[in-house]
Every structure is written in C-alpha cells, then in structure tokens.
Amino acid sequence: MTVGTGIKYMRLAEELRRGLRDGAWPPGTKLPTEAELAATHDLSVNTVRRALEVLAPEGSVERRQGAGTFARQAPRPPGVRRRIAVVLPERDWYFPPVIAGIETVAARTRTSIEVHTIGYGDVGWGRLERLVSGLADVDGVLVTHPGPSETAPPDHARLLHGLSVPYVLLERAPFGIGDPSEHVSTDHAGGAYLALAHLAALGHRDVALACRTGSAPSRGIREGFTQGAAALGLRVVDRFDWPLLSRWGTLEGALAAQAPFAEEVLREVRGGGATAMVCFGDVEGLALLAAADRAGVRVPGDLALVSCEDRHASTAPVPLTSVAPEKFRLGGLALETLLRRLDEPEGELRQVWLRPRLTVRESCGAAAFGARSFRPGAYGTGAYEPGAFGPGVANPS
Template identity: 35%
Template sequence: MNADERHRAVLELVDTKGSITVRELAEELGVAAVTARVDVRELARRGLLNRVHGGATRVDVRTSPTTGERPARTTTYTLGMVVPHASYYYPKVVSGAGSSADELGARIVLGVSQNDVAEERVQVARLLESGVDGLVIATRLDPQKSPETEAWLRTIPVPVVLAERRAGWQSGTVEHVATDHEQGAYDAVQHLAALGHRHIGLMHFDTITAPRLVTGYDAALAALEFAPQVPRELRDESPLELEKTAESIQHEVRAGTLDALIVHHDVAALPLVSRLRQLGVDIPGDLAIVAYDDELAALSDPPLTAVAPPRTEVGATAVNLLVQRLTDPSRPPHHLLLRPHLRIRNSCGATRT
C-alpha cells in the first residue's frame, strides 16, 4: 500500500468511526505506528482531519449559520527535544525553545541523553512513539564528523532541527541553528589585540565546540599577522590538571611569551583564575583572560570578559524553524548561524603602552 492508498484508507476509517487512535490505524492498515502518525500529520496539515493526542477525528464540515463559512481549524504541534544534559549550557537553550513554543501554541516534550549515544537514540525513539510532530536535537556526536550520526538523522520520519550542531553534507533535509563559534573566538582575539596584547593563547576542553574555536582563533592570529600559537587542551577538570596548567601558564607569563588567554569554558576559567592569583599572577595586570560560554564568568573575581553564545535565541530559533517546516514542508531547509556577544568586564585590562 503506497502513501496515497494509505491516506484514502485513513480518511475512510476516520469518516466511518468519527475518531480513531494511531494504534487502531496501524492495526487496520498493517503498518508501523510511526507510519500511521506521519499519515495523520500530513492529512491534518491538508485540513482533511483533525489531529488530536494519540489519534485523529473527523473534520466537522458544518458551516457557520451566520457567515456560511467553515470554522477555522487550529493545529497544535507537539515537539520533541533531546539535549545532552540539563545542568550546564543547555537550560537556556531549552528555555528559549519553550518560550517560542508557547508563543506558537506548540508543546515541548524534553528528553536528556546524559551525553550517551545509546540513550540519545532511546530518547528519540520514545518521543517518536509518543507521537511528536518534529524534533529539536543536540546530538552527542557532531554530524559533520560522524557518518553514523548523519545516517541515523536521515532515518528519522519527522522533521528535525539540530540545535548547537550543524548538519553534514549528507544530512538530507535536516536543518540547523547554531552559534557561530568561529566568529566568537575571532572576536575575542581581535578584542585582546585592540587592548595591546600580542601573545594570545587559547585553552579548551576536548568538546564539539573546540575545533570551531581553534578555526576562528587561527584565522584571527593570521589576520593580525601574529605568530601562530598551539592551543592548549585540558584533559579533564581535576585539581591536578588545573594545578599543572596554572604552573605552566605562570612560567609563560613570567617569560613574556603569554599575555592573554581565551579559556573555554567557564568551568575551567574560574578555578584557573583563582589558582593563578595564588601563584602571584595578576589578572589583568600580568595576564588578560577571556572566558568562553559566559555561564559563570560574571561571578569571578575579577569578573571575566566573556564570549556569550546566544543560547536562548538558538532554542527559540530552532522551534521557529521546526514549526515553519511542519507548516510548509516544501520550503527550503535552513542552516543558520547566530553570532555570539562579547561581554566586556574587568579581566582584560586597559590598552598597553
């Protein structure tokens, strides 16, 4: 049975029974529940039936006795959202998504993958089984570097928008909205250079974001014709790793080979600043610091200048894109990058003479 035949069968069943559940449709048609949900969503989009939670009802074709017009049909979308964790960075993304969904009359159902690929797939499968119309996903792995993740995204039978991830060359109709982290790193280097700093380092954890920061950092150094620097990678958040890193930075500062540092992310920046001060390194007198993420940077002593990704806007834009796709499946897929904001505080110092 092809799609057109299934659609006719669905409409006949709904017309006969008045209302029907997705499970009943799947049994009657001999198809998977996911397929039945997709058919219901498409027919509801065309105005041929009403989509309700867990099923569909017959459209009331009666016209208004006063105007002769058919009452307007309201579609309420249920959107699934899966993020890696709910403790750092992503709460603002989720908040933005929720606010946008409220404005659009949609509903968000959240899943948290705990940074685990297998759990991510479980959460998505659960949301699909519950009947969501579309998905906003921040995948555990970068689709541009993980062919397996890219292939999996193509199999999802509802529209998908990636949040803080970017679709790969073979991601099909998957859309994305993400922070332009390359631009964020570039802006941070340019800011430090404008203050007179010439030996600017980059320190980061091994994250999906890190390679993009390195790209923007390298581009800024090249544009300024500064000597290339090798970014410093933090292996973990342990006190021993922090101690070794702080001591190494202290030696570079004293040797005159480092006068500014971009630190990704705040979890490393705050304790690093504290330890450097204990070692006698003045912030910003000896070393200027720019944090990346701006989750906690304002609470540091001194408050840290920071690159702030537009997390709330990323979440809101992702939901907007998803609802647009559901409303008009024929529109071109969108791939959007949002520029982060550099928040100036006390950790970079004045122009050097």
C-alpha cells in the same frame, strides 16, 4: 538507591514519572519488572505495584497482562497544534536558557514540547538511538546530539536522517558539506575571532588558547582562534588541549581537580611571552585565574583573560570578559525553524549561525566603568561570516 521518608509509592511514582519525561524509557519501551524496581529502590514489590497503579491512569505507562509495563506517549493536550520532542545531552548546565527560549516560542505557537535528556559521548548516542526508535505521535524533533564519540560520524548522520519526522539540529553543525540537516547553532569560530579582535585592539600581540577537549564547540573555537590570529597578525604562543576532568559536580570540586593543569598551562604561557589568553570554558578560565593568584601573576596587569561560555564569568574574583552564546534566542529560533519546516515542507533549507556576544569585564583591563557588550560589527571588518577566514570555519561545531 533508597526512596526516603514519606509515602513511598508516591515518591517512587514521581521518580518514575521524571524518568519517563527525561527519556530514560522512550515511548514503547519496556520498564524494568516489578521485582527489578523493588530491588533497585529497596522497596517491596507491593509498593512498586502501587506506584505503577498511580502512573497507569495518567497515561504515562501501559500495563500489559503477562508482558510487563511499557512507556506510553502522553495524549496531546487540548488546543495544542503540534507536539515537539526536544532531545538534549543535559538540562542543568548549558541548556536552561536554551530551554527557556524554546518554551517561550512554544507558548506563543500553541506547541507542546517534551524534553528528553540522553548524556554525552557514546553512551548518549546509544540512548539517542533507542529514543528516536520509540518516538511516537510527535510532529518533529529538536535535537542536540551527544557530540564527539568513537563512532564514525556517517553512522550518526544516518541515525538522524532516518527519522520519520522533520528535525532541526540545535547547537550542532551538520555532519559534512553534503548534509542537508537544518540547524541553528552558535558561530563559535566567530566568537573566538571577536575575543582576539578585542585583545588586539587593546594592544596585545602575543596570545594563547586553552580549549576543552571532548566538547562540540571546541573545534570551531580552535579554528576561529587559529585563523583569526593569522588575520589579525597575532603571534600564537601555544594552544592547549584542556582535559575534561569534571563535567558535573560542584564548581569547587571542578576547580580543585583542574588546579595542577592550570598551573602548568600558566607557567608555559608566561614562559612563552603571552600577554593574553582565550579560554574555553568558564571553569577553565576560573582555574587559570586561581592559578595566577597563587603564582602572583596579575590579571589583567600581567595576563589578560577572555572566557568562552559566560556561565560563571561575571562572578569570578576578577570578572572575566566572556564570549557569550545567545542561548535564549538560539532555542527560540530553532523551534521557529522547525515549525516553519512543518508549515512549508518544500521551503528553502535553513542552516543558521548565530554569532555570540562579547561582554567586556575587568579581566582584560578594559571595563573600568562596568561590563559592556559588543555584538557583530563591533570590530574590524564587522562583516565577518562563518567561513570568512577560509575553508573549514563554516561548520565549526
């Protein structure tokens, strides 16, 4: 990687500062040597040395004679009551509204937050382990762990249970029925039920599901769909595991990569007689919408679509009805839960499920007058709680 034009050492200092902030080097860990940084960034050792000399007075790093350069915990700002580490898989795709909710509560409560990103899967778990081992001078941790991986879940649970400060799982369920971890999470199973209840109210009886693999919400969406269809008397034509072909990159690139699978799913769904489909997430819904357009299948005339994410749904060629997690509220409530634990160490345990919102748009044929939002109680029993359809739904993530 080559640092571009401008004052090279200042640009490198900013890049290192960003890496420190995002958790590339947790507090107490050693940075690459000057020679390694010079080789990686195609710079001279002298330029690297000047960049580190910029960071040292800020307190970002500590230079130890004969030992190297180490990441440091920044000093607590004046007037701040508490410092909270926020650990997320990423900060640009799913989590911006979550971070905004955290920041709003932090400003009101004089709380300092530091956001670290770790990635997904086994790589993310490795980074999380290194990060939590180096956390210093924080009062608590909000953590969205990397989700499914090949490592046994009990190992993951022990990693978080071993934290020396209180933590709250954010958008992640506890690891099992005996896990006492506090959490604030989206009730994805309830969201899938909301989608099916709306489709059933429109007269659809034959439904299908396409659900992204390798994603933490998928289990809850699958269980809510299966048990919700049974409760509503719907026929499930098929359930598709949608391969995660592109998590990052452009939306256009993701849609192009997923086009062949979308066309295959569409053929099977139509061949099986489904008139409505639930998709997780928006990219998968957009890919199906594009495949339908190419095949001459009308949405919603021939096939109604409901997405589960609501990131790109409103801008689709046929705007998608979508199950939308309450992300802003999720982040704020998670921080409130953690601050309450710090204030009341012996208080009751809180494990909170937030039911998502259903925003109705044109893709299911019931939004002639624009988008409408439905919240808990809009359909059927209205009193649905996690687990209402049977065992297993209570911990859907």
